[in-house]
Amino acid sequence: MKTDGLLGIVYIITEWLTRLAVTNLLWLFFNIPIFIVALNLFVVDSTAVMIFYIAVIMFMLPFFCFPSTTAMFALIRRWALNEVDIPLVRSFWKYYRLNYVRSLLGGLVIVGIWAILLIDYYYFTTNFYDALKYLFFALFIYMAMFTLHCFSNTVHFVTKLGQSVKNSFYMALKNPISSVIVVLINLFIVVISVKVLPFLLIFFTASLVAGLSF
Numbered sequence: 627m628k629t630d631g632l633l634g635i636v637y638i639i640t641e642w643l644t645r646l647a648v649t650n651l652l653w654l655f656f657n658i659p660i661f662i663v664a665l666n667l668f669v670v671d672s673t674a675v676m677i678f679y680i681a682v683i684m685f686m687l688p689f690f691c692f693p694s695t696t697a698m699f700a701l702i703r704r705w706a707l708n709e710v711d712i713p714l715v716r717s718f719w720k721y722y723r724l725n726y727v728r729s730l731l732g733g734l735v736i737v738g739i740w741a742i743l744l745i746d747y748y749y750f751t752t753n754f755y756d757a758l759k760y761l762f763f764a765l766f767i768y769m770a771m772f773t774l775h776c777f778s779n780t781v782h783f784v785t786k787l788g789q790s791v792k793n794s795f796y797m798a799l800k801n802p803i804s805s806v807i808v809v810l811i812n813l814f815i816v817v818i819s820v821k822v823l824p825f826l827l828i829f830f831t832a833s834l835v836a837g838l839s840f
Contacts, residue, residue: 645833646830646833647829647833649698649702649714649718649833649836650828650830650831650833652697652698653694653697653698653833654828656690656693656694656697656722657694659690660690663679663683664679684737684741687733688729688730688733689730689733692729692732692733692736693722693729693733694722695729695832696722696728696729696777696780696781697718697722698836699778699780699839699840700717700725700781702833702836702837703778706840725780725781728780729780731787732780736773736776743762743769747759750762768798771798771806772798774808774809775798776791777836778794778840779793808838811838812838815831815834815838816831816835819831
């Protein structure tokens with residue numbers, strides 16, 4: 627369907643909003659187990675219990691979040707290549723299955739690195755110098771850049787997992803300014819979604835972050 631003028635513009639905008647919303651809903655659906663556990667964080671009454679639930683969530687990420695996020699990036703890659711007329715649900719499920727093992731293994735590596743950084747952050751800022759938190763904030767930003775590059779590399783290049791991780795590491799270092807800008811904009815989108823426009827979490831936040839990152 628092609629139309630001209632204002633009606634055509636409205637049609638194109640509506641079409642893209644629908645793609646983003648459906649993709650976001652699919653991503654949420656495949657992450658339901660994580661969200662169920664995360665709900666417990668709002669009712670915990672002790673730090674120990676909170677740490678336990680956070681640990682459980684981090685353990686679940688490679689099994690649910692990473693495969694679904696890879697599938698979402700794969701869909702967005704198709705759009706970037708101007709292949710927009712594709713069945714969203716069927717394509718999402720296809721990429722989810724095809725990349726599941728690779729995403730799981732990559733997720734275990736990335737979540738492991740994140741876990742080490744978080745433990746080090748708590749240990750060093752608690753027992754040594756509070757000022758070290760700024761160093762860790764810089765490391766967190768770099769890790770966010772690295773993680774986003776990993777998803778893009780996984781769906782865009784045909785390489786072994788180890789090579790993909792290396793490429794993501796170098797890409798984050800090679801283009802630090804643009805990568806930091808992308809991370810900060812994504813953080814802004816998440817903050818706005820959580821604090822101002824929570825409906826975005828359901829329909830657009832994840833797909834917007836993936837689209838901008840890719």
